[in-house]
Amino acid sequence: MxxxxxxxxxxxxxxxxxxxxxxxxxxxxxxxxxxxxxxxxxxxxxxxxxxxxxxxxxxxxxxxxxxxxxxxxxxxxxxxxxxxxxxxxxxxxxxxxxxxxxxxxxxxxxxxxxxxxxxxxxxxxxxxxxxxxxxxxxxxxxxxxxxxxxxxxxxxxxxxxxxxxxxxxxxxxxxxxxxxxxxxxxxxxxxxxxxxxxxxxxxxxxxxxxxxTESLVTEWDVAGYQRERTGPILPNVAPSNVYPTADGHAILIAANQDTVFRRLAATMGEPELAELPAYATHGARGSHQEELDQRIADWTAKHDADALLDLLHEAGVPAGRIFRAEDMLADPHYAARDxxxxxxxxxxxxxxxxxxxxxxxxxxxxxxxxxxxxxxxxxxxxxxxxxxxxxxxxxxxxxxxx
Incomplete structure (x- = not known):
């Protein structure tokens, strides 16, 4: 049949x-x-x-x-x-x-x-x-x-x-x-x-x-490097973290690429950050990850989540909320794509x-x-x-x- x-x-x-x-x-x-x-x-x-x-x-x-x-x-x-x-x-x-x-x-x-x-x-x-x-x-x-x-x-x-x-x-x-x-x-x-x-x-x-697991085994085999638990970040990949907002939300921002970080710095009103030796390159930002994250968190904490996302999206900086099921059911992009x-x-x-x-x-x-x-x-x-x-x-x- x-x-x-x-x-x-x-x-x-x-x-x-x-x-x-x-x-x-x-x-x-x-x-x-x-x-x-x-x-x-x-x-x-x-x-x-x-x-x-x-x-x-x-x-x-x-x-x-x-x-x-x-x-x-x-x-x-x-x-x-x-x-x-x-x-x-x-x-x-x-x-x-x-x-x-x-x-x-x-x-x-x-x-x-x-x-x-x-x-x-x-x-x-x-x-x-x-x-x-x-x-x-x-x-x-x-x-x-x-x-x-x-x-x-x-x-x-x-x-x-x-x-x-x-x-x-x-x-x-x-x-x-x-x-x-x-x-x-x-x-x-x-x-x-x-x-x-x-x-x-x-x-x-x-x-x-x-x-x-990406290059986890290869890193150990060649360089003796063991990846460890790092919470919400990846070591030496910055900025890419969850940041607070004035209205109590948390926004994930991923701006670790050089061109994207320049857009983020300009959006923060500090375009010169992208030229500083500590932040100008991917490797430099990774070496100064903690202080850079704190600097960005101080800025995001001054904005409500919706306004912050509007700024970031307009500037072409990848950013978004951390969704729960109720957010998925209410989101227009989810709805548009079924x-x-x-x-x-x-x-x-x-x-x-x-x-x-x-x-x-x-x-x-x-x-x-x-x-x-x-x-x-x-x-x-x-x-x-x-x-x-x-x-x-x-x-x-x-x-x-x-």
């Missing part, structure tokens, strides 16, 4: 998502946003624990689930049972991608390793997201995103210098691994289009975090959530529906796609397989 036509560049691609929680499912969300038909496989009865996660649960319903499971179809299937494994392999025959984020070795224990998947679908792409990757001495360890953030180097450099390492307030390690898994999937799909061959995409959380989209939801009426990123001019993605109920698409997938009749589906349900 052909996939129901959906908008987006991945329309016509079917992804069977067998993961849970965040790292795998966020990759599924990204692919679904781009138009893929994502069939999410969940354990009967309980489903993905993400259905219950989140800080706020009005009426007992998660507000995270409708976002991370959007654009997906839900089927129930017990992969621990042989009948469930056989049914999963039938799904694989109709798929382009299998996405999973179990601990390495789990698919192998279920007799669903890549070689067996390939027997049923030679072009299948198996995308595997895990804490430490599929190989190496740590591969068998349990690995959450927070552990990957620590091992990948992000935690050590996050926070204030006089306090223990902090976290970002988001599950950034999981999300980075999912994003890299999606990039790998797209590359594998292109390779298969050219050669007909599938492959395994191995995305480790700690490596996805490591990939974001950065936040409101999606109908059977439980909540409508839900605001981030729109699809990135934007494609010819084949844009879309948010078509919020996270489905558990097993909502059993009939469509097992009946229409796999051809199981009502009696077969009923028997599998009674046996607890689906």
């Amino acid at each position: 052909p996939i129901e036509e959906t908008p987006g560049p991945l329309a016509g691609v079917r992804v069977v998502e067998a993961g849970q929680l965040l790292a795998g499912p966020f990759a599924g969300q990204l692919m679904g946003d781009l138009g893929a038909d994502v069939v999410k496989v969940e354990p009967p009865g309980s489903g993905d624990p993400m259905r219950q996660w989140g800080r706020e649960k009005p009426h007992g319903h998660s507000l995270w689930w409708p976002v991370v499971a959007r654009n997906k179809r839900s089927v129930t299937l017990d992969l621990r049972r042989e009948e469930g494994q056989r049914l999963f392999l039938r799904l694989v025959e109709h798929a382009d991608v299998v996405l999973e984020n179990f601990r390495p070795g789990t698919l192998e224990r279920w007799n669903l390793d890549y070689d067996r998947l390939r027997e049923h679908n030679p072009g299948i792409i198996l995308v595997r997201v895990s804490g430490y990757g599929q190989t190496g001495p740590y591969s068998g360890r349990a690995g959450y995103g927070s552990i990957g953030e620590a091992m990948g180097g992000l935690r050590y450099i996050t926070g204030e210098p006089d306090r223990p390492p902090s976290r970002t307030g988001l599950s950034i390690g999981d999300s980075l691994a999912a994003t890299h898994a999606t990039v790998g999937t797209l590359a594998a799909l292109l390779h298969r289009e050219r050669t007909g061959q599938g492959q395994v995409v191995d995305s480790a959380i700690y490596e996805a975090v490591l990939a974001m 950065a936040v989209v409101r999606v109908p939801d059977p439980t909540f009426g409508t839900l605001a959530m981030p729109n699809v990123v990135p934007r494609l001019s010819a084949t844009p993605g879309s948010v078509r529906w919020t996270g489905p109920t558990l097993g909502e698409h059993n009939e469509a997938v097992y009946g229409d796609l796999l051809g199981l009749d009502a009696d077969e589906r009923a028997a599998l349900g009674a046996a607890g397989v689906i």
Whole structure:
């Protein structure tokens, strides 16, 4: 049966998502946003624990689930049972991608390793997201995103210098691994289009975090320099900090480039600052970072936030507020670009959530529906796609397989 036509560049691609929680499912969300038909496989009865996660649960319903499971179809299937494994392999025959984020070795224990998947679908792409990757001495360890953030180097450099390492307030390690898994999937799909061959995409959380750490390892390897926690600044990059205003707000100003700093100095009414040896170059400003920040803070503290931003924007100096959710929902630029989209939801009426990123001019993605109920698409997938009749589906349900 052909996939129901959906908008987006991945329309016509079917992804069977067998993961849970965040790292795998966020990759599924990204692919679904781009138009893929994502069939999410969940354990009967309980489903993905993400259905219950989140800080706020009005009426007992998660507000995270409708976002991370959007654009997906839900089927129930017990992969621990042989009948469930056989049914999963039938799904694989109709798929382009299998996405999973179990601990390495789990698919192998279920007799669903890549070689067996390939027997049923030679072009299948198996995308595997895990804490430490599929190989190496740590591969068998349990690995959450927070552990990957620590091992990948992000935690050590996050926070204030006089306090223990902090976290970002988001599950950034999981999300980075999912994003890299999606990039790998797209590359594998292109390779298969050219050669007909599938492959395994191995995305480790700690490596996805490591990939974001710029020259951190190289600096230590060559110069013995270890980046440390520096709070709201980057050492030797000035001015780029958060500055106070007269009405109690905080404005981020980033004017560390020479030409931009000259514009900032002129806006402050002190154009001569840009000519002083202490501030004339990027390196000099970095060496005098603390005193320069104080000088700018003394100036910003004399202005209300709106007036200050007007001055800076008119002068071409990058500056902005530090947004919270309520600011995003009220901001005209967010509104003009539909950065936040409101999606109908059977439980909540409508839900605001981030729109699809990135934007494609010819084949844009879309948010078509919020996270489905558990097993909502059993009939469509097992009946229409796999051809199981009502009696077969009923028997599998009674046996607890689906």
